[in-house]
Amino acid sequence: MAHAVTQAHHDDHHGAPQNFFQRWCMSTNHKDIGTLYLVFALIAFFLGGSFAMLIRAELFQPGMQLVQPYFFNELTTLHGLIMIFGAIMPAFVGLGNWMIPLMVGAPDMALPRMNNLSFWLLPFAFVLLLSTMFMPGGGPAGGWTMYPPLSLQGASLAYMVFAVHLMGISSIMGAINIIATILNMRAPGMDLLKMPVFVWSWLITAFLLIAVMPVLAGAVTMLLTDKYFGTNFFNAAGGGDPVLFQHIFWFFGHPEVYIMILPAFGIISEVIPTFARKPIFGYKAMVFAIASIAFLSFIVWAHHMFAVGLPMGAEIFFMYATMLIAVPTGVKVFNWVSTMWGGSMTFETPMLWAIAFVILFTIGGFSGLMLALAPADFQYHDSYFVVAHFHYVLVTGAAFAIIAGVYYWLPKWCGRMYSETWGKVHFWSSVISVNVLFFPQHFLGLAGMPRRIPDYNVAFANFNMVSSIGGFWFGASQLVFLGVIIHAVFLSKKKATDRVWEGARGLEWTVPSPAPHHTFEVPPVIDDHDLAHGNIH
Amino acid sequence: MTSGGSRPERCKRVGTAIAAFAAILFGAAVQANPQPGQLNMPRGASEWSAVPYFLNNLALGVCVVIGVLVFGAMAIAMFRFRKSRGAVAEPWTHNTRLEIVWTTIPVIILAVLAYLATDGLTTFANTTGSQMTVKVTGYQWKWRYDYIDYMGKPINKVGFLSKLDRRSDDTRQLRSGMDPTAVTVDGYNTYLIDVDRPLVVPVGVKIRFVITAADVIHSWWVPQLGWKMDAIPGMINSAWTKIPAPGVFRGQCAELCGQDHAFMPIVVKAMPQAEFEQWLAAQQQPAAAPPASAATAAPAAIPTPVSPPVAVVGG
Numbered sequence: 001m002a003h004a005v006t007q008a009h010h011d012d013h014h015g016a017p018q019n020f021f022q023r024w025c026m027s028t029n030h031k032d033i034g035t036l037y038l039v040f041a042l043i044a045f046f047l048g049g050s051f052a053m054l055i056r057a058e059l060f061q062p063g064m065q066l067v068q069p070y071f072f073n074e075l076t077t078l079h080g081l082i083m084i085f086g087a088i089m090p091a092f093v094g095l096g097n098w099m100i101p102l103m104v105g106a107p108d109m110a111l112p113r114m115n116n117l118s119f120w121l122l123p124f125a126f127v128l129l130l131s132t133m134f135m136p137g138g139g140p141a142g143g144w145t146m147y148p149p150l151s152l153q154g155a156s157l158a159y160m161v162f163a164v165h166l167m168g169i170s171s172i173m174g175a176i177n178i179i180a181t182i183l184n185m186r187a188p189g190m191d192l193l194k195m196p197v198f199v200w201s202w203l204i205t206a207f208l209l210i211a212v213m214p215v216l217a218g219a220v221t222m223l224l225t226d227k228y229f230g231t232n233f234f235n236a237a238g239g240g241d242p243v244l245f246q247h248i249f250w251f252f253g254h255p256e257v258y259i260m261i262l263p264a265f266g267i268i269s270e271v272i273p274t275f276a277r278k279p280i281f282g283y284k285a286m287v288f289a290i291a292s293i294a295f296l297s298f299i300v301w302a303h304h305m306f307a308v309g310l311p312m313g314a315e316i317f318f319m320y321a322t323m324l325i326a327v328p329t330g331v332k333v334f335n336w337v338s339t340m341w342g343g344s345m346t347f348e349t350p351m352l353w354a355i356a357f358v359i360l361f362t363i364g365g366f367s368g369l370m371l372a373l374a375p376a377d378f379q380y381h382d383s384y385f386v387v388a389h390f391h392y393v394l395v396t397g398a399a400f401a402i403i404a405g406v407y408y409w410l411p412k413w414c415g416r417m418y419s420e421t422w423g424k425v426h427f428w429s430s431v432i433s434v435n436v437l438f439f440p441q442h443f444l445g446l447a448g449m450p451r452r453i454p455d456y457n458v459a460f461a462n463f464n465m466v467s468s469i470g471g472f473w474f475g476a477s478q479l480v481f482l483g484v485i486i487h488a489v490f491l492s493k494k495k496a497t498d499r500v501w502e503g504a505r506g507l508e509w510t511v512p513s514p515a516p517h518h519t520f521e522v523p524p525v526i527d528d529h530d531l532a533h534g535n536i537h
Numbered sequence: 538m539t540s541g542g543s544r545p546e547r548c549k550r551v552g553t554a555i556a557a558f559a560a561i562l563f564g565a566a567v568q569a570n571p572q573p574g575q576l577n578m579p580r581g582a583s584e585w586s587a588v589p590y591f592l593n594n595l596a597l598g599v600c601v602v603i604g605v606l607v608f609g610a611m612a613i614a615m616f617r618f619r620k621s622r623g624a625v626a627e628p629w630t631h632n633t634r635l636e637i638v639w640t641t642i643p644v645i646i647l648a649v650l651a652y653l654a655t656d657g658l659t660t661f662a663n664t665t666g667s668q669m670t671v672k673v674t675g676y677q678w679k680w681r682y683d684y685i686d687y688m689g690k691p692i693n694k695v696g697f698l699s700k701l702d703r704r705s706d707d708t709r710q711l712r713s714g715m716d717p718t719a720v721t722v723d724g725y726n727t728y729l730i731d732v733d734r735p736l737v738v739p740v741g742v743k744i745r746f747v748i749t750a751a752d753v754i755h756s757w758w759v760p761q762l763g764w765k766m767d768a769i770p771g772m773i774n775s776a777w778t779k780i781p782a783p784g785v786f787r788g789q790c791a792e793l794c795g796q797d798h799a800f801m802p803i804v805v806k807a808m809p810q811a812e813f814e815q816w817l818a819a820q821q822q823p824a825a826a827p828p829a830s831a832a833t834a835a836p837a838a839i840p841t842p843v844s845p846p847v848a849v850v851g852g
Contacts (some may be wrong), residue, residue, distance in 0.1 A: 062717040062728060064709055070796040143793045149770060150753040150795060236771020242754060243769060276618070278626040285636050307756060307791075308767045309748075309774030312662040316655055323647045327640060334639045337607060340614040342627035347619075355615070359608055366600035373650060375657035376592040378764035379578055382756060382791040446593075447575035448760040450791045453799035455709055458718050458726040459571035 016517045025120070028112035030097050031515060035413070036119050037094030038406070042482075044086030044126070045399075049475055051079040056437075056471035059464050064455050072454035073141035074133060080144030081160075084260065085167045086126055088394065091402045092263040093118075093174045096202045099409060100178060102508035102515065103196050105187025105524045110180035111173075118173035125166035132156035143452060145253070146220065148234040148245050152227050161220045168213040175206035175213075182206075187507070189526035193287070194533055196506055197280060200287045201266030204294045208255045208262070211298075216252040219245060243308050250301035258297040260394060262290055264361075264401030265332060268354050270506070271404050272336055273532060275351035276343030277503035282335045283533045289328035289335075296325050306377045315374045322372040326365070333362050348501070349423035353404035356431045357397065364392030367442065382452075385445025391438045403430075403481065410488055411496030415514030418488035426484055429477040436470030505532040569761055570730065570787045579760055582786055582807075584779040586763025588657040595653070599646060661764065664777045667745035671736065672696075675748075675755030675768035675790065678797035682736045685747070687817065695820045701800045702731040709800060730787040735804035739813035740780050748774045753795060759788030759803055767792055780807040 016032065017023045027033055055075050058066045067075070097115065101108055109115045132139040137155025140146070151157060182203045186195070195203075222245070225231040232238025234245045265286075273280045280286060302310060302318040310318075336358050345351070367389040371380050380386060411417050440463035445451075449460045456464065496513040510530060511519045569582060578593045580586065618624040670685035676698075683696035701709075705728050708715040720728040738744055748757055750768035758765030761784075766776045780786075788803040808816070 063713070063715070064711045068711055068796070069799065073793070073796060073798070141796070147754060147793075150793065153753070153795065236769075240771075242771065276626065277620070279630045282631045282636055285631070307765050308769065309772065312658055315658055319654060319658070320651055323651055326647060327643050330643045331636065331640060333607060335636075337610050337614065338632075338635070340611065341618065342629065343614070343618045344620045344624045344626040345615065345618050346621070347615075355611070358611065362604065362607060366604060369600060369650075370593065370596040373592045373596055373654040373657075375654055375661060375764075376578075376589040376596065378661070378766075379589045379593070379760060381765060382758075443576050446578040447571045448579075448758075448788065449571070450758070450789050450799075452793045453789075455729060455799050457571060457728050457730045458720075459573045459575065462573055 026116070028108070028116055029517060030101050030109045030112070030115065031413075031517065033109075033115050033119050034094045034096075034098030037090045037097055040119070040122060041087050041091035041094060041402075042485075044082050044090065046478070046482075048079050048082035048087055049478065051075045051082065052471065053475050055079065056468040058454050059456070060468040061465060062456055062458050062461050067454070069454050070138060070141055073143075073452065074139040076452050077140045077143055078130070078133070081129065081140075082126070083394070084144065084256070085164075086122070088260045088398050088402070089171065090122060092202075092205075092260070092398075093171075095198075095267070095402070095405050095409070096174075096178055096263065098413065099508060100181055100199055100202060101185070102412075102511065102519060103199050103506055104182060104185065104190050105507050105520050105526065106181055106185035107518065107520050109177050110185055111177045114173050115177055118170045118177065121166045121170040125163045125170070128159055128166070129163035132159045135159075145249060146223065146245075147249075148223060148226065148242055151223060152234075157227050158224060161224045164220050165217055168217045171209050172213050175209035178202055178206040179210075187520065187523040187526055189528075190507075190531075193284065194528070194531055196266070196532055197269035197283070197286055197290075198263070198266030201262045201264075201269075201290050204290050205259050205262045208259050208294055208297065212252040212255040212259075215248060216256075219248040219252065222248075243305070246305050246308060247302065250304045251298075253304065254301045255294070255297040257390075257393075258293060260398045261361075262294065264357070264398045265290060267401045267405040267408070268336065268357050270532070271350045271354040271408050272339050272358075274408070274501050274503045274505070275348060275354075276340050276345050278339060278343035279505075279532060280335070281338035281341075282331075285331055286335055289331045292328040293325060296321060296328070300325065303372060303374075303377070306374045307381045319372060319374045323369065326369050326372075329365055333358060333365075344503075346502075348407075349418070349420060349427055350404045350408035352424065352427045352431075353400050353407065356427070357400045357404060360392055360396030360400065360431075360434070364389055364397055367392065380445060382450055383445035384441045384449045384451055387451045388438050388441035388445060391441070395438070396434055406485070408501075409508075410485070411500045412508060412511075412513050412515055414489045414492075415496055415512075416488050416492035417494040417496050418484050418492065422480060422484045422487070426477060426480040429480065430474060433470050433473035433477055437467055437474050438470070440464075440467045440470075505530065507531070569784050570725070571760075581763045582761040582780055582782065582784055583763055584781060585661060585777075586761065588660065589763050592650075592654055592657060596650060599650070661776070664745045664775050667743040667777055669739070669742050669744045671738070671744060671746050673736075673746050673748045673757050673768060675750035675752075675757065675794070675801075677752050677795050678790075678801040680732075680736075680755075680757070680790075680801060680803060681751075684817070684820075692817070692821065695817065697734050699732045699734050699736065699804070701729070701802060702727070702733055705729050705731055705802075706800065727787070729800065730789065730802045730804070732802055732804045735785070735806040737806050737808065737813060737816055738780065739810040740783055740807045741810060743777055743779045746776050746778070748776065754792050755790050755794045755801070756792035757788070757803060758791040759786050759805055761786035761788070762805070765791045780805075783807050783809060 058072055135156060140154050140156050140160045142151035142154055182199060222233040226233050226235060232240040234240050234242050236242060269280050269286055300318055300322045302314060303322040306315060371377050371389060407423055444460050444463050449456055498513050499509045500513060507524060578590055580590045669687045672683040672685050674681040679698050679700040681698050684692040686692055704720050708717055708720055717728040748766050748768045750770045755768040756765050757768055762778045764776060766774050784807050786805045790798055790801045
């Protein structure tokens with residue numbers, strides 16, 4: 001099939017179509033679609049971030065100053081949905097689209113037209129979701145978790161459900177594409193256990209997506225029929241069970257949070273060896289740890305539900321299973337540290353973000369371990385402690401890894417170096433402010449502040465103000481990121497070399513910078529020494 | 538011996554200072570409710586609330602120790618193995634023995650934590666032997682308390698709604714211009730954590746709570762009692778507490794339940810048993826009607842003799 005595609009595009013295989021609409025809207029090129037995904041994710045990141053700024057502004061001091069409580073709930077709900085489905089996930093798909101074919105020596109994704117469709121569903125899904133804010137009755141305000149019966153009270157439920165369906169279809173198609181590409185289109189000699197860890201992490205993530213996105217689709221469809229078609233899946237008065245939704249939702253939801261972190265593990269496992277100039281420590285253990293975490297993600301869902309009144313046996317099972325996740329996660333952290341140990345390190349911007357990831361994600365992991373202890377979770381649950389925990393794993397985890405990946409591969413994408421000075425300004429400003437933003441939220445939760453509230457007792461005032469200041473600072477820092485990207489793509493005069501980084505290994509560094517529109521039309525001859533893990537057994 | 542007296546005395550003084558510092562830092566047991574600058578979970582005021590507090594501190598300690606080791610190793614690596622210091626990358630890429638070690642040690646630590654946590658779960662789940670039952674019902678956006686039985690005897694018609702207090706409610710309106718810091722009771726700021734009618738309970742009695750909701754899911758959380766429990770329409774969850782000393786304990790709804798989720802606080806007032814019995818008798822006074830359907834039937838079936846206007850939300 002790859003051959004046929006090459007034939008069809010023979011005429012223009014040296015460059016992209018000149019026509020803007022043809023190039024970007026009708027693209028079947030993995031690089032262009034990857035760029036579209038990344039630009040979309042960046043826009044969503046700023047949109048979701050602006051919602052967060054409003055949230056932190058209302059929480060700046062006690063008393064209601066800016067928004068009505070209902071609108072506040074719309075903000076928290078949409079902030080969650082946008083950041084998860086609009087920023088983090090599309091960013092990973094974009095990175096996968098760009099890099100997986102380059103890393104495995106494939107000419108493109110296996111299913112290029114489906115690739116186009118899976119991207120173009122997303123803007124429509126989000127327009128649909130956000131349009132609800134301007135409708136009578138307002139947008140969804142029941143939290144991104146959409147728990148009934150509350151979510152059934154919302155007037156915009158049907159829009160949200162349809163938007164989630166579209167996002168789910170998009171994710172499933174993206175996942176199918178990635179699996180098909182990795183399993184069928186690797187260049188000869190690129191054995192599975194020679195693949196970069198990033199490719200492994202995406203292969204496993206794609207299987208998670210295919211397994212759980214239909215579960216989410218089922219859950220939200222049941223919400224829809226409960227509201228509009230007279231079913232009683234979640235209505236106790238009709239013989240249903242509101243807790244059933246939570247079980248189904250979190251059977252999707254917990255693998256979902258690992259969908260948002262496994263590719264991050266992959267990125268970090270590329271960046272650290274490059275700048276430590278030393279192959280990743282324990283390659284097979286790293287791959288096996290990702291697979292174990294993925295497996296465990298299916299049997300821990302009810303730790304999100306310790307306070308719903310589960311039978312004691314269930315609480316014990318889910319507590320033990322959840323604690324087990326600390327083991328493979330610990331292995332990954334120890335292996336990253338061991339990769340650095342005995343290396344020859346330099347600290348360019350991608351490495352700084354990767355190191356910050358390891359430290360701050362580990363802090364998020366620590367609070368995760370604390371949350372796993374069910375009796376203690378009776379206190380932590382639904383408090384700001386949880387908010388602090390998942391922002392440590394999703395912002396300083398997933399988002400930091402994405403930013404590390406962007407700095408790492410940007411010169412390969414656009415052929416120019418970004419400004420190292422401004423990259424470092426972005427890093428230091430972000431890494432300090434993000435801790436000012438989220439660390440005090442641990443204290444707030446421990447002191448008893450519930451999450452998802454627009455106003456609070458005066459005892460919580462000091463740390464909320466600190467957190468809000470950190471929030472505005474962190475938000476402003478991301479404008480530096482935007483500037484660095486625009487400068488690198490359009491203005492920078494410093495050309496990037498093919499290898500870009502001295503210690504970089506892997507096929508993506510054997511093609512020119514910027515990567516030509518079509519690469520590996522003829523499968524590369526693989527020299528194991530070019531690969532990061534080529535000569536590791 | 539020039540400064541600070543004899544050794545034991547100095548030790549004692551240091552000890553007191555540490556205790557005072559710890560009290561400020563961790564919101565010690567004497568402080569019943571959220572304190573400005575509070576950094577840790579409260580010890581709590583109930584018998585069981587020491588369990589989550591202990592597990593929290595233990596797990597935090599374990600995390601700090603592991604964190605110091607891991608981040609310490611990273612710091613050393615970043616200092617020693619930098620190219621600018623002339624470090625040359627070493628060729629090794631794995632070490633099976635090391636990997637086994639750092640898989641096994643966490644398993645052992647986790648097993649210990651799991652053992653302790655399981656014990657805590659077992660004691661929490663055991664609601665047997667309670668001497669009193671209170672039914673808690675969550676509404677958008679208030680709580681209802683019904684006293685079901687006390688010392689083996691059913692209680693009829695003692696039940697009331699508990700809503701956000703008037704001063705907080707006025708202050709929390711958008712751009713009210715009122716100062717949240719001015720909402721105080723006995724010098725303690727009660728903005729958004731005070732109610733018109735608190736739940737009154739006796740000390741030293743094992744109280745069983747049966748918790749449900751009438752519209753959407755709520756969660757009944759008083760940090761001083763050490764737990765929260767979801768209030769779910771159509772389901773009845775149970776939990777228990779035993780409070781050794783009198784006090785006023787404040788909490789809030791913990792599960793997003795709509796626009797006024799932030800404005801349905803919980804106040805539990807624990808009083809000596811004799812005082813409680815007097816209070817209970819006074820509550821039962823106006824109930825002149827024949828013994829009505831008590832116990833765990835629908836909440837709306839129990840009329841409210843002593844409460845402000847009752848808006849019964851569709852159940």
